[in-house]
Amino acid sequence: MKRNVLIIGAGGVAQVVAHKCAQNNDLLGDLHIASRTVAKCEAILASVNEKGSMKGPGVFEAHAVDAMDSAAVAALIRETDAAIVINVGSAFVNMTVLEACIETGAAYLDTAIHEDPAKICETPPWYGNYEWKRRERCAAAGVTAILGVGFDPGVVNSYARLAADGMDSVTSIDIVDINAGSHGRWFSTNFDPEINFREFTGTVYSWQNGAWQSNAMFEVGQEFDLPVVGKQKAYMTGHDEVHSLSANYPQADVRFWMGFGDHYINVFTVLKNLGLLSEQPVTTAEGLEVVPLKVVKAVLPDPASLAPDYVGKTCIGDIVKGTRDGAEVETFIYNVADHKDAFNETGSQGISYTAGVPPVAAAILVANGTWDVARMVNVEELDPKPFLTLLNGMGLPTRIRDAEGDRPFEG
Amino acid sequence: MKRNVLIIGAGGVAQVVAHKCAQNNDLLGDLHIASRTVAKCEAILASVNEKGSMKGPGVFEAHAVDAMDSAAVAALIRETDAAIVINVGSAFVNMTVLEACIETGAAYLDTAIHEDPAKICETPPWYGNYEWKRRERCAAAGVTAILGVGFDPGVVNSYARLAADGMDSVTSIDIVDINAGSHGRWFSTNFDPEINFREFTGTVYSWQNGAWQSNAMFEVGQEFDLPVVGKQKAYMTGHDEVHSLSANYPQADVRFWMGFGDHYINVFTVLKNLGLLSEQPVTTAEGLEVVPLKVVKAVLPDPASLAPDYVGKTCIGDIVKGTRDGAEVETFIYNVADHKDAFNETGSQGISYTAGVPPVAAAILVANGTWDVARMVNVEELDPKPFLTLLNGMGLPTRIRDAEGDRPFEG
Structure with missing residues (x-):
């Protein structure tokens, strides 16, 4: 219809x-x-x-x-x-x-x-x-x-379900999001800076041992060896899908990992520690009330402008561990996408x-x-x-x- | 009178x-x-x-x-x-x-x-x-x-004159400004951030070989071994006194060097490269016109608030080289000041x-x-x-x- x-x-x-x-x-x-x-x-x-x-x-x-x-x-x-x-x-x-x-x-x-x-x-x-x-x-x-x-969220939730459907029990779901592409700018976020930074300024919630766990951003990191993009450092990050998968698979540990280069972390750390990622307004010496994060957004490149020069690939998927017929099993369900292909098709x-x-x-x-x-x-x-x-x-x-x-x- | x-x-x-x-x-x-x-x-x-x-x-x-x-x-x-x-x-x-x-x-x-x-x-x-x-x-x-x-400018100009008066000719005047103190904050400028950053966002002018020379900030650095504060890295910086000493001692090279730690340079570099040190207004997505540098100033500590916790010493002086009675001579005329003493006396x-x-x-x-x-x-x-x-x-x-x-x- x-x-x-x-x-x-x-x-x-x-x-x-x-x-x-x-x-x-x-x-x-x-x-x-x-x-x-x-x-x-x-x-x-x-x-x-x-x-x-x-x-x-x-x-x-x-x-x-x-x-x-x-x-x-x-x-x-x-x-x-x-x-x-x-x-x-x-x-x-x-x-x-x-x-x-x-x-x-x-x-x-x-x-x-x-x-x-x-x-x-x-x-x-x-x-x-x-x-x-x-x-x-x-x-x-x-x-x-x-x-x-x-x-992510979305396809990775389906990946988790697909993996879980093939297991008797699920013990962990680790979603890994690696962007191994390069936009060629000194610094840019890949989507709306306001939303991007908001993701990383709060508590990192994960679901482990049947309860919410709290960490700071960039506190927990590990290297993943993934198809196509190879070895990549990723950090435990707060993310939407952890908050529904934990309800639907409460017996499993549910974590989200996002890849970050040292350069991103450095820029983020400077901006955050200075208070420039705050969503709370400050007042300038001239009496103007401004939300610092909105000014940061205004000076950064428009993420849409990155597309023509973006090269390289993303790899996003779920490492799901569990048991089947009494044995421990593990699967990685994933997609690899190419920035240039995406631009050629959709701009x-x-x-x-x-x-x-x-x-x-x-x-x-x-x-x-x-x-x-x-x-x-x-x-x-x-x-x-x-x-x-x-x-x-x-x-x-x-x-x-x-x-x-x-x-x-x-x- | x-x-x-x-x-x-x-x-x-x-x-x-x-x-x-x-x-x-x-x-x-x-x-x-x-x-x-x-x-x-x-x-x-x-x-x-x-x-x-x-x-x-x-x-x-x-x-x-x-x-x-x-x-x-x-x-x-x-x-x-x-x-x-x-x-x-x-x-x-x-x-x-x-x-x-x-x-x-x-x-x-x-x-x-x-x-x-x-x-x-x-x-x-x-x-x-x-x-x-x-x-x-x-x-x-x-x-x-x-x-x-x-x-600086001021006392260091007098130091240059004092040294020059004791020489037959002056070949170079290098003013070195080292703040080896610590304010205990993650980051702060020592005086008005707007003026502080404006000093370092433009061309670094020095007077060498009888002409104005241009460099970028942090392009030229060297280590100085100074009394009390010891070995310190300093960078050639644009500064007021170069612009008068070069007129009064045109035959001498006149340079200004300011000490910077790696942390300051990193924060400065991030802010500058993102465009956050610009004095030109930007417009936020909400249509508010804002000068980024004024927002950076608003989020940084008020330099006056640093005083109670400031410890350590400054060393500022002039390395002056020249000739006297046909021989090459060199002198370093300087002052060492103490942050805590300054606070106790004047707040x-x-x-x-x-x-x-x-x-x-x-x-x-x-x-x-x-x-x-x-x-x-x-x-x-x-x-x-x-x-x-x-x-x-x-x-x-x-x-x-x-x-x-x-x-x-x-x-």
């Missing part, structure tokens, strides 16, 4: 979502994209047209909307007759967009957890603070809400690509009924096989490395 | 100036201190009273003035009947205060070169851009204007102390006629002996290290 899609947001990830929706518009219905600045949406539509991404004839329209205004989003959903909303706007707008979906009955997909601009690193599990409080209302309204269906770099392709696969599964579950779920609660099979053909192939070798996942 | 003194500014250096004026109010007349925020002046007066710094009974009053408003400064000079103005306000107000002195006939003393907030590192010689353009008007009005009479740390004591010595020499030259001069144009002799008794004793050993300067 064809269903109209409304994309919220107009950044690098939204650009990938737009291209992928266009490439699959035979499986989806009319396409719409909306953000505060309609010119950004129009630039994305221009890119879609330029690359000839529309598979068949169809509608793709740009709109202006303030996504913090739930009623405005609901009105736009009704106006566009959207049955599926892919929210890849700022993490601050999730709840207003979700409310609009509950009100209108549209399916809701996002790729990152909701954040309150004034708070950093709230009480775990993070999903319990905003999203899961709306579970009953989604079920009552029959609204499908798939939380965190980007790559965005690899980090945006890995985040933007999965919600379109999920939208296709909602549209065709496979994942249209009429309630709020995290990705590991859904059958991983149709999702990963679809992604195999959409530019994000899954591979498995275990005792039997390294091979493609074939569904 | 007693002459009334008006201090402009109310920072850490102004506090030292106030204490030292008070300690010498038998040689000076009524004392006045003025800044935009009168409460800051009143806090300094409270410190003067608390430490019992007034030598004899006398007037010491606080005033509010906008030092960017030349007419307001002139009115205050007339109101207070000030014959000497010690300008230790922001480097941005020098010309408006100097204009007020030219208009009223008061003597003008400052400790740092004039700066335009919108410009960094102008064409050398820097004094030629603002100060020296007013030389003829000072001479015509009979106004004594002593430029840069802090420690300010050593960097403020070394900058704030010399203009008071100069004011005494203007008051008693020794330095009341009725024209604009840089410090090396004045007889160094009465100045350095006076400073010996005011907490900044001069020492000389040369082929004959290391000994106090005795006038």
Whole structure:
């Protein structure tokens, strides 16, 4: 069944979502994209047209909307007759967009957890603070809400489920995210600096020994030896998926590891220790009230501008350990993506690509009924096989490395 | 002859100036201190009273003035009947205060070169851009204007003159400024961060081989082995005194070297490369126009707050090489100051102390006629002996290290 899609947001990830929706518009219905600045949406539509991404004839329209205004989003959903909303706007707008979906009955997909601009690193599990409080209302309204269906969170939750389904018990899930690419700038974050730094300024929560554990950022690090990208140092980091996988696999240790070079750590440490990553306003000598983090964002490169020069590969996957038939088993389920390939296909770099392709696969599964579950779920609660099979053909192939070798996942 | 003194500014250096004026109010007349925020002046007066710094009974009053408003400064000079103005306000107000002195006939003393907030590192010689353009008007009005009479510039210019007077020719003047003290903070500048960083973001000008040479900051470094503070790494830095000593000793190489630890250099490099030291405004995503450097200033510790915990010593001096009676000679003329001693005496740390004591010595020499030259001069144009002799008794004793050993300067 064809269903109209409304994309919220107009950044690098939204650009990938737009291209992928266009490439699959035979499986989806009319396409719409909306953000505060309609010119950004129009630039994305221009890119879609330029690359000839529309598979068949169809509608793709740009709109202006303030996504913090739930009623405005609901009105736009009704106006566009959207049955599926892919929210890849700022993490601050999730709840207003979700409310609009509950009100209108549209399916809701996002790729990152909701954040309150004034708070950093709230009480775990993070999903319990905003999203899961709306579970009953989604079920009552029959609204499908798939939380965190980007790559990480998202595909890695499916990897965890796939691995767990092949084991009798799971003892640990370690998600490892390595970007071995190079953007050629002195320093840049790969996505919105405000969101990027907010991830690392709070407590690092992990789920170990059946309880939440707290560490400081860059306190716990280890080297991983991964396919294609080789040996890479990664640090235990707070991340969305730890907060749902720990609820669904409470007997397993759940940790997230992100690769960082010494240069990134040094820049981050200087900015953090000086107070420049603070979301709390300071007052200049001239009496101007300013949030330091927003000034840091203003001086850093626009992550979208990195795409043309970005080279190298990402490797993101799950090391899952457990038991099967009484024996200890371990598997690494992963994807390798290439920045240049992503740019050639969608005009965005690899980090945006890995985040933007999965919600379109999920939208296709909602549209065709496979994942249209009429309630709020995290990705590991859904059958991983149709999702990963679809992604195999959409530019994000899954591979498995275990005792039997390294091979493609074939569904 | 007693002459009334008006201090402009109310920072850490102004506090030292106030204490030292008070300690010498038998040689000076009524004392006045003025800044935009009168409460800051009143806090300094409270410190003067608390430490019992007034030598004899006398007037010491606080005033509010906008030092960017030349007419307001002139009115205050007339109101207070000030014959000497010690300008230790922001480097941005020098010309408006100097204009007020030219208009009223008061003597003008400052400790740092004039700066335009919108410009960094102008064409050398820097004094030629603002100060020296007013030389003829000072001479015509009979106004004594002593430029840069802090420690560096200031005392080091006198050291250069003292050394040069003892040689037949001077081949090089290397001014070395080492702060071997520790403030115990993760990072702080020792004086106004805005002025501190502005010193190091532009071209490093030095005078070598009879011409201006350009280098980048931290491009040229060397280790110096100095009295008390030992071996210290210092880097060639742009600094005021190079721009007058090169005019008065054009045959000599004139360089300024400032000590920096690796930690300072790292923080500076990160901030500079990210664009956070820029004096040009940026616009945040929310549309707020902000000068990044002013935000950095807002998050850094107030340099005045460092004083209570500051320990260790500074060593600042001139390595002067030349010839005497056909032989090559070399001398190091220097002062060692102690942060804790400075705090105990004036409530300010050593960097403020070394900058704030010399203009008071100069004011005494203007008051008693020794330095009341009725024209604009840089410090090396004045007889160094009465100045350095006076400073010996005011907490900044001069020492000389040369082929004959290391000994106090005795006038």
